[in-house]
Amino acid sequence: MTKVAAIIGGGVIGGAWAARFLLNGWDVRVFDPDPEAERKIGEVLGNARRALPSLSDHTMPAEGAISFHDTIAEAVAGASYIQESVPERMDIKHQTFTAINAACDKDAIIGSSTSSFTPTELSSEQQDKSRIMVCHPFNPVYLLPLVEVVGGSTAAPEAVEACMEILTSIGMKPLKIEKEILGHIADRLLESVWREGLWLVNDGVCTTEVLDDAIRYGFGLRWAQMGLFETYRIAGGEAGMLHFIGQFGPTMDWPLTHLMDTPELDDTLVKKIADQSDAQSGMYSIRELERIRDTNLVSMMRALKAQNWGAGSVLANYDAETKAALGEPDLSGLVRTVSRTVPLDWLDYNGHMNEARYLQAFGDATDRMMEIVGCDAEYIASGGSYFTAETHIRHIDEVSAGAEITVDTQVVLGAGKKMHLFHFMRASDGRLLATGEHMLIHVSLETRKAAPPAPHIEEKLVAIAKAHEALSVPEGMGRFVGQGR
């Protein structure tokens, strides 16, 4: 059954929530009084379609349908999840929750994007407070996994759990915050850095650009993968956190910060900041800046996925789920071993998928075939595996970021220590993009030498190879470089 989400308020944050749900297969119903809302959300969706599928190594669910509605009552009809993202004003939030509560399904989860308010404040005018909670996301919501989920003393624990499950299923990392407090956790941290930044620009210590450089060339990279405490533990050397605090604790009493003090945001300071920001980034439109940000985030998060670390482990778990949803492959004909989108970081200076990525996709296809025959992580840990001995790739057609590609695999030979595979890579319109022919040899990981596979693996491989004898010999098999066409 199609799942339905309602998005109430479709600005910067609501539009990106809409994209996150839609691209995860949910139908999305939007209410926003802004006559330009549909255009703006359309543009955010365009950027999300370009970036989000890049994070996964498997095809995402088919996109849901988006619709725009004239009232909150219409938008929330039939929705099991409702996300409020109206302006950060308590009067508007209260009116919105009243309208939502009057019309929504009685067991629908209602999340608020509020960056400051607590669930107790948000639900204070509602009879039923049990399904209203803070679900505070981070911009861009369609890429960044974190959502601070705060049920406070008003939301029902089972509603909070149900909410966390939904957010996990759309590839997010719901972080349950047990104690409600203004600004939750992350914005309290961000605000102290923001406040200090305003002072440094106000006092003429640096420009907006120098300040941003101080973050992105240094501690920003550390924070992205280890946060604050783990980073400082390492900074304490072998003695760790105790030594770190021993050494730097006393500096906390030095006048290094303005903390609660804010410079007066008068016209002069606002103009100074806006002018410096224009000089720094005014050559790009906001949509261009979003695309630059998204490409960088995708590359960084994919790097973390390869390490199964931090934000990357959320992606790895999401991929495991999408892969499991594919079910068991049919082995009687060509076997589907890869189905994915070409990610943004696979492009090169020619504006198409780089040659090395063809091998990466074929390598993934081989890994999948190994898994199918039983050479999975558990078997490899027991000491057996396959090594690739020879590869021949033909680059037949080009493909660009965002394109859907598949790899189908023929087992040419699967007897003894040998596994001879022939991969066909195709675009979604059926174009043959490349072929990959690979000879793999089973090895003992102890001796690092050729060795027979376990009987259950050879049996399965032989059975697939036998079934594939009915397929025609792959065109191009056994070709050599320079051979005429």
Ligand SMILES: NC(=O)C1=CN([C@@H]2O[C@H](COP(=O)(O)OP(=O)(O)OC[C@H]3O[C@@H](n4cnc5c(N)ncnc54)[C@H](O)[C@@H]3O)[C@@H](O)[C@H]2O)C=CC1
């Ligand atoms: N911009 C950010 O970086 C973040 C914002 N948030 C939170 O998200 C919420 C929305 O903020 P933004 O998207 O930045 O604001 P925004 O100004 O971009 O969008 C607000 C949207 O709400 C619509 N709106 C106004 N009155 C409405 C009503 N009565 N019913 C429905 N829609 C209405 C507006 O037309 C606009 O499209 C706030 O609670 C904010 O604290 C959370 C995380 C990050």
Ligand SMILES: C[N+](C)(C)CC(=O)CC(=O)[O-]
């Ligand atoms: C500026 N802000 C407080 C609304 C920012 C956030 O709430 C989170 C973010 O995305 O930075």
